Amino acid sequence: MAYAEKRGKSWRVRYQLPDGRYDSESGFDTKQDALDYGRAQETDVQRKVFVNPKDGRQTLGTWADEWVKVMDVAETTDRTYLSRLNAVILPHWENIALGDITAMSYKAWRAKLAEQFSKNYVEGIEGVMRMLLDDAVEERLIPFNPMPSKTRRRRGRHVAVDNEDTYVWPTPRQALLIAENARALRGDQWYVMLLTMAYTGLRMGEIAGLRRDQLRLLGLEHGRYLRVQWQGQWLSAHAKHEVEKGQTCESIAELRLADPKRAGEIAKLNDVEVGGKLRVGRKLLLPKGFTLVPPKYSSYRTLILPPFLADLLSEQLAAKAHDVLVFPSQRGRPLRVDDQFYGRFWHPALQGRDAEPSRRGRPEQKALPAVKGVEEMVPHGTRHGHKVWLDGQGHPRVAVEERMGHKLKGVEGTYSHTSPEMELAIAQGLQKLWEASLAPGEEEVGAEWAQRRSG
Missing domain, CATH: 1.10.150.130 (Tyrosine recombinase, N-terminal domain)
Structure with missing residues (x-):
């Protein structure tokens, strides 16, 4: 039970904690103030909502x-x-x-x-x-979260909400023009990569982590597909891998690092032999750097490919730019989306570039036209565009969201399911968009005619 003690000119109260020990608080002007405080703390203890005020002193x-x-x-x-x-x-x-x-x-x-x-x-x-x-x-270090609630109305000047959609995404024709610029910049692989982004809606990490064994391209028409299993990330901390039956340092390096030659790094980091037997269930640390990790929100999914894209991906595999990955960097290493990627590839593909003559061993650069309307688009804009295209064709929401790697919530998520017919319809719809994109629009035809006349 709480009791008060006189301490100089002020009062101190002692009160019982949940574990039976006593704590104290000083500086009260009157005995009653001290007792009121102590009894309030003991009431909270009895109600099992007690938060020790001193715990809040932790930084x-x-x-x-x-x-x-x-x-x-x-x-x-x-x-x-x-x-x-x-x-x-x-x-x-x-x-x-x-x-x-x-x-x-x-x-x-x-x-x-x-x-x-x-x-x-x-x-x-x-x-x-x-x-x-x-x-x-x-953990009862503080009684409540001091951050204002997102839903609670606050006093202050009204701020108008801007409902204008300013996110930049491409039309199928614009996606084709960007891909053509990408091919002029770096070759056929980059043309295929841009079209894969646009016609599958894969995230940039999923593109970087797309393995050759995730493509199933034997078959005709709409029998070919792509499996989203990993995303490629450059990690500054060690990822972990739980050993499965039959796995070795080399097979883990091939699976998670996309490079079996890095098996020695895994062995050294975990103090094991490269060719030694690994205990099933053991968690190994992986080297820092490029790592294949599960896709965002564990959004594993299988996507039927439109025929044109399946053909392009077959050609890409035949070129064998990398032993494991479908889309490596220019130097044959895992793709890294950094300042160099944006400055030397992405921005010129969208915004165009001026022609430059050959100098100091650098080859001549031909001029590239800007793709009007998408100059400020980020790579994720192709994913937004993919969703817009599917919505515009009226495909069932459950099939669209599943293709995007999203889960529907509530009753709709429980009772809605994607049928094979829905998936096939999406692939057929994407093929139609591709075929329509091959015909230039009126604005482009007019610009080409004007250029020919001036030339």
Whole structure:
């Protein structure tokens, strides 16, 4: 039971904790104030909602160190969370006590973030921060999450919502023109890669991680398909691999690193022999760098290919640009989407380039036309375009979402199913879009005619 003690000019209260020990709080002006506080804490103990005020003195940095140790997420998600923590959250909050984080201090910080970063990046940072504080509440370090609720209405000036869709995605004709520019820049593989992105809706990581053994191209017409099994990522931390029956360092290197020659790196990292027997179920660390990991949200799926794309992919496999991957880099290594990728390939494919003469051993560069209307598109825009094309053809929502690697929620997700006929209709519809894209539009015909007259 709580009791109060006189300490100089103020009062101190002692109250019982859930484990039977006593804690205290000082600085009360009157005995009654001290007793009221102590009895309130003991009431919370009895109701099993007690949060020790002193636990809130733990800093966010200390709590974050504990939090990351118990995260159970995919390698790519783990990397994303750590990046946002180290780059943005901890520099501001690391030495602040959890109990000192208020809604107002959080809002002030968020306002600064909005000035520095894009909306999507800020929302990603908020997501990590919310999980961090929600888990602190669950561990009873703080009584509630001080971050304002997303649904709670706040005071302040009304901000109009901009409903205009500004995301850039291509039409089938624009996708073809981008692919033609890609071929002029780097060759046939890149032409096929751009069309594969547009006509399958694969994410960029899934394109980079597309293995040769994921393609089934023997058959006619609509009997050929592609399996989404992996995505390729460049990791700055070690991924893990659970050994299955019969696997060796070499087979794991081929499966997860797309390079059996890296078996020695796996053996050295885990202190095993390259040709030694591996215990089933053992978790091995994989070297940093390019790694094949499960697709986002574990969105494994099989896609029937339109005939034209199956033919192009067959030619790509015959060229054998890489022993494992379908779309390697120019140097025959795993594809990396970095500044060089954007500066030397992606932006010129969309925005065009001027002609340049040969100099200092560099070959002549022919001029490329810009693809009007998509100059600012990012690679993910081809995935958006794929969804728009399928919606425009009126395919069932369940079949479209399954092809995109999404899961429908609620009753629709429970009772809707994709039939083979739906999948076949999608492949046939994509073939029609391709055939229509081969005919130039009126604007392009007019521009070509004007160019010929001026020439």
